[in-house]
Amino acid sequence: MRILHVVQLYHPVASGASRYFREIGERLAAEGHRVTVLATDACDLEHIWMPGRRRIETPVETFNGVQIVRLPIRRRPGPPILYPALRRLMTEISRLPGAAPLLRRLALWTPQWPGVEAFFAQYGPFDLVHATNITLDFAILPAYAYAQQRGIPFICTPFMHLGEPGSRAIVRYYSMRHQIDVLRQSDRVMVMTGVERDFLAARGVPRERLRVVGVGVTPEEIQGGDGARFRADHRVDGPLVLFIGALAYDKGALHLIEAMQRLWRDGHAATLALIGAPLAHFDAFYARLPAADRMRIRLLPYAPDAVKRDALAAADVFALPSRTDSFGIVFLEAWCYGVPVIGARAGGIPDVITDGQDGLLVRFGDVAGLAQAIRLLIGDRALAQRLGTAGRAKTLRDLTWERVYARARAVYAEVGGANTTGCCATFGGA
Template sequence: MQNHTAELTRSLDRLGVNQIVLTTRPPGSPAEERLATGARVVRVGAPVRHLRQGYGMYAALRAPSLAAGADLIHAHQGEDLAVLPVAASLAAAYDLPLVVTVHASLRHTLRVSGPRSLALKVVGTAVEAWGKRRAGHVIALTSRMAGRLCRDGLPPDRVHVIPSGVDPALFAAAGPDPVVAGLPRPRVVYVGRVHPGKGVLRLVEAMALIRTAETAAHLAIVGDGPARPRVEQAVRGYGLTDRVHLLGAVPHDRVPDVLAAADVLVLPSFYEELGSVLLEAMQAALPIVATRVGGIPTVVEDGVNGLLVPPDDPASLASAIGRLLTDPWLARRMAASGRARAAEFAWPALAERVFDVYQRTLGRHETGTRALAADAASERV
């Protein structure tokens, strides 16, 4: 979600939209920085690693001073329960219209695994319903989520489908990342948060099966997150320290170089509303293996630009990866198909559609809109 917000902010800046992005402050990041000519990022010091749902409470202390002079508030709803009510309350207090983009929904996407997650889902469902009713317009990343929102009671004329995008300019000058390129081929990459919901442990299990099948492959895990210790333990447990490489987080502008050095991208998530890294892999002309969950099938067409497998199924994951690694013709065909489709997701065109939603929300047609964007996460992949 953080990459979506950053790229959208840059593209809206080119359209003359002045923006302030309010987000979390991971350790070592500056309190403020300029993202584009008319866009600055303000970070608040929420202890996100230990109190994930606490960001909104910290944001509430800072947001009022930033809202002065804004024309609207754009809330990016993710995992943090408090973001939406803070944004809705701020909009009401300052009489500002509210736009909400739904990246994740506690009601629709949270997997219940115990009492805590069940309580979070119940409370989150109520909070989301309250906040979205106060939004002038709601943006869904996929038609699947848009349909769910309409079934929840939102008027269809207030719900818009605008997916995540990719910036072709970032890939124009991409060259193979030297760290990834230094690994033996073939190279499988995962790019994203190392989070339990991302299925990285299942990918490690799949790599163990691939080794057993005597298919040579190296996996680069590019990202960081709370599940990293468990992933490292699994790598050691399966004896894969020579095959699986945890490279840590990289700035987003290095992702094109990482993908340029890869042979296959894998996204083994248990849930993913869209998955912007899939769009980036398509732009980089990489074949894809992903799970058939959430909105992924709206981006990856099984057998056309990638292979889809059931979630939580290491054997199917290993089989699909092995198929692409051992069939170069199939891999090239899927890579070419993905590259052709990536043009549908170029950020400049998508930003125009978001700007149109702003204008409709404001009820007027003029340039120079000033937006306050609330984003629930700013950690780099």
Template sequence: MVTQLTRTLEELGDMGHEALVFAPGKPPDRYGSHTVARVGSFPFRPWYPEIRAGLPTPQVERAVTAFRPDVVHAVNPVCLAAYGALSARWRDLPLLASFHTDVPQYLSALGLSPLRGAAQRWTRALHNLAQVNLCTSGPMVEQATGMGIRNVALWPKAVDTRSFSPAKASPAMRVRLTDNHREDRLVLAVGRLSREKNLEALLEPIRRLPGTRLAVVGDGPHRAELERRFAGTGTVFTGYLRGEQLAAAYASADVFAFPSTTETLGLVALESLASGVPVVGARAGGIPFAIDHGTTGFLVDPGDTDGFTARLRQLLGDDVLRARMGVAARAEAERLGWRAATASVVGSYGRAIERHGVRPLAHPGSPFARHDGHPLLYPAVNSTGPT
């Protein structure tokens, strides 16, 4: 989610647009050409302390007034972004909301099932204030529509094929990820280590696949428990990796494993495809939107340990199949650029403005503009914020 937002901001800046971003935590003052305004927040303890929920303040309203936005983008309207959605309604501004996290399902995964119904009603009510609601995968479009959310459209998937590439494979990284057993087969998992990511589903497959190592890249509140449960399997936990190290980790693996059942897109799967590494993932959430079953990887029903093990064994044991899928994975990723995806989002901003009843004047080089000739301004309000 953070990657999708930051790459979109980069493209918006290159396209001549300006954004004011509200974010909790400790964000930078600027991101590219855009201003970032820090807001107060509190950790979601004890369930998910790494997530900080933003709090609206009078400073937020003053900043919005000074910015004079043409459209408000509420990212996951739950806390801070919920206030952004309500503020847009009060100010009579066009509103676009985007659905990146299935909050009701996450609450169930975190042991807060009694709150699921209320969370779903809250989510639906806030999204239905928007003139356009973007979902990050086809399955999530269907899910949002099924929840009663209106005006739903697709935010096209995209991935950075320059940063993530088969050329980034590194013998030294493979030694690190296999704990100096580089001749063993290597399965990689990347992401935040939290309960809803379902990484325990990899424990039995790794036990059943002799000569296979698992490397887990990422950190989070569930790491200590995962390290305890995977003890004795030769699994390597690296913590967070970024930049060239992360790209090398992807490209140095044989197969990427993605057992999560709560993803709305699964950008890490796309990054693996860009790295030329096929994926075995759960047939759930947005993952089927990222993986072409039988071409760039395999999909397995959630909870099917035998099926997940069999698909991993099939790929790990067949060099020709794995290579063919790796080539197809890279080819698929090369079709998915950030500029095209962002242009689609800009078009959605335009639809939100039109549906709200505002018809901006044409401006050379921009699909909309104000009467003073400045490019259209987009404030992005984010509940959980860039990290």
């Protein structure tokens, strides 16, 4: 089977979507299917709308049996604020009946992705298209159009960011009329959680086409971290609170620093480690911190996997109080080490963390509540161990990539079996 994955940010980018498609695509390739990934040249998300961010120079390569083709994006002239301003305008236009055609045109106005049509001509034909990240619709729309033109199955994993319950602040960027139209017409929509499934079903996406697939971990790959080495290398003495994710407001990184400042003012000697790609507004926030607070923070923006594993082994608490996570693979990685986790009551996280059983949940932006949750887990080591142990057991039982792939593969078989030819055509066996 000839499969196209459209993933805006892909290997070596350390994003949840990149990991998800790597795990599925590499397993499909190992079974004998031909898997091609169409990606942008962005190494940082902000590269999509902001010059000067990191990009990947290699246009074509094969990695772990999967062919990767990266097409550069092109932005309209103007300041970086142009893109978020356009997207905000689109959310307002989306309130109007019949706005979908205009929204589709605006989605392709900036950024532009020249070379897509030439890509389909050179690397196709394909038997199935699977695209992702519904908010980065400049890439989804041409992939959907290609599938429609060729009459082949189209699957979407939207990675909806639902935000806080009752608030449109985040979800409006993921549920515009043209985006929901694509999902309604997709052959299957693979979602992360039941929360996401129910949200889309309520907006007219046929429930019979929705499949909860989720994400996972491979515990053997996560294990092996050396906590003592991390503490020695980064001068950590005492409790360690760890954050792994994009260093951004919506991920809760700023709130976490503010919560730690409260603990430091109260005399707690905990250290905060931050691992992830910083966005520009985070850099500005961090630069304004008092020097004494920065001394208590270990900022490791682009740490390699080995350092992440060491940090997980060293951590006493893992905190990601985000409102823009569909699932949160990093919670599972922390659980593999028996580390208790703190998340926000936002997005799909309440379907991942069971409050009080395998982690703690706080309201997004509630700095006082976040500080109290950290204080509780640092002070009550029996509770911390109980939560971490329960999370580890759940991960090993239900949340491995092998289980996720089995669910994803079943979805491919539902829509792709009748449209394939050749020795590796069907999903009954490569």
